[in-house]
Amino acid sequence: MPGKTLYDKVWDAHVVHAEDADTVLLYIDRHLVHEVTSPQAFEGLQLAGRKPWRIDSMIAVADHNVPTTSRSEGIDDPVARLQIETLDKNCDHFEITEFKMSDLRQGIVHVIGPEQGATLPGMTVVCGDSHTSTHGAFGALAFGIGTSEVEHVMATQTLLQQKSKSLLISVDGETGPGVTAKDIVLAIIGEIGTAGGTGYTIEFGGDAIKALSMEGRMTVCNMSIEAGARAGMVGVDDTTINYIKGRPFAPTGEQWEAAVAAWRNLKSDDDAVHDKVVRLDAASIEPQVSWGTSPEMVTSVGGHVPNPDEIDNEAKSEGMKRALEYMDLQPNTPISDIKLDRVFIGSCTNSRIEDLRAAAEVIKDRQVADSVKQALIVPGSGLVKQQAESEGLDEIFTNAGFEWREPGCSMCLAMNADKLGEGERCASTSNRNFEGRQGKGGRTHLVSPAMAAAAAIAGHFVDVRNF
């Protein structure tokens, strides 16, 4: 019998019961909750007279709707306020741990889970949010669920699940200088497409992934969903274990020793067989910039906007034309000629301390270009913000003309006041460049934090490696 993949191992350890050949009842260890996808689940629970099965498995935080201006100003938008108050009320009622808006630990749900040590290797982690895949960086099986499933997990601590196939994406060799985790994952999506991972759980492997910090691995796993996969995972190694050690929710003492011993096994066996394997050469990956309205529409910074007329697949060519029209871009335009109105550094993809350090390194002693209307930096959590301030990064940002904000999802999805105006063009470190994602008629280009920082200074895209 062949060995087991990492995915097999975590899956097998959580099967409560096999319903039939395809469907199992899967146990859930960690349930993260936020304000947008939980109110209807809490309501359903209460209407049925049910209670959460395991309150200690839950951590709640408001992130999507929170303002990023000073917390003392409260929330202007009454609809958003009601949603956040509803989360507070539900958490108070059921005594669920919640990091409220005034708490230093508040932040984007996928930033705070790992930061608190609440995401551990080998766990099943769910949240009513597709970027739950982020937590797979810890060798956890982590995936987004809809609100009905949120209610199912609350009520039963389980989910009815069908196992997916396994896709190994191996990024072999070493990346060049100036090439980050974001560039790796954008290059992967450019290669396999936004439906390339549909029906699969991805395992990211290869030397270039192993060389990444936990922050970098989280960036990669975060965008598994943009490649169509519900979950992305990375095997456990010293990097994983060192990151977790000493965090508030991490085990201690004898339990720590026992946990580490068990976690060491959380990687695919050498003789494990994946249903599909994709290999990328790390050395060939350059800093990436998306040019269209789907994350697969991406190219390297030295490249050009592609020409749909040169594509023989008609549906694809039509899709590209539509995207270029929306993005107001001409075929064959050099990427470095694209000028920006706004720059956004933040989101669960790129708002951790390392991301801010990378941006600061580029920004130091420089100024945001006059043509750029707004350059925002939104840290992923209150603790990230505090850390950045202790390193003096906030001063580098504000001296350069960036706005330094309170934590939240912000302009990643523009549910709060941070959004693009009609036709505005943005360099963004977030994960989705869909039509209207950052505001109706807004145009998003996905890039790494260093590339976004350089674009803010130059006013257009530039290769951060020669900047």
Next chain:
Amino acid sequence: MKAFTKLDGLAVPLMRNNIDTDAIIPKQFLKSIKRSGFGVNLFDEWRYLDPGFPGQDPNDRQPDPDFVLNEERFAGAQVLIAGDNFGCGSSREHAVWALDDYGIRCVIAPAYADIFYNNSFKSGLLPIAVDKDTVNKLAEECENTPGYKLSIDLASQTITTPSGDVINFDIDAFRKDCLLEGLDEIGLTLQKRNLIQDYEASRKQSAPWLFG
């Protein structure tokens, strides 16, 4: 969940690939704490020329006459024929609620994003996956045939076209049963309460740090 057994419904073609959940229901409408009322904002940015905000009177909106759902002949459509990778993007079940609230009971597309596919069943919305050529053919017939209705029978897993063509589709047995019966999944799972407790007891032994 709501049951789905049979449907005889007017179809409407929306043949774009990668129709994402942001397009199906834009984020400004996710601030609602209810499950209903999303139908008026289904495909909001495509459907209307003016920007939409929550709580707006639909009579004040400016529908885009070029958007297919606004065409008179497709009023009351219950079957949406769509392009590949339908429902990609976020996990928001609001996308399913919006389709359902609008009156769509079934989507036919070559493939779906996993989370959307899963979510659909919870509201009794049937997502049918058939090959691209078949979807294209249905979309073309629908475009060219006034009053084009499809008959969908979940029990026999068939779609019947107005000209009598019968198309078979796949669906896994568990989901099919739940949908046919309109089962309460949570109630069903809670009948296995003992199994969950047994699992927890053994897991507390083997991995106590997970119960900290």
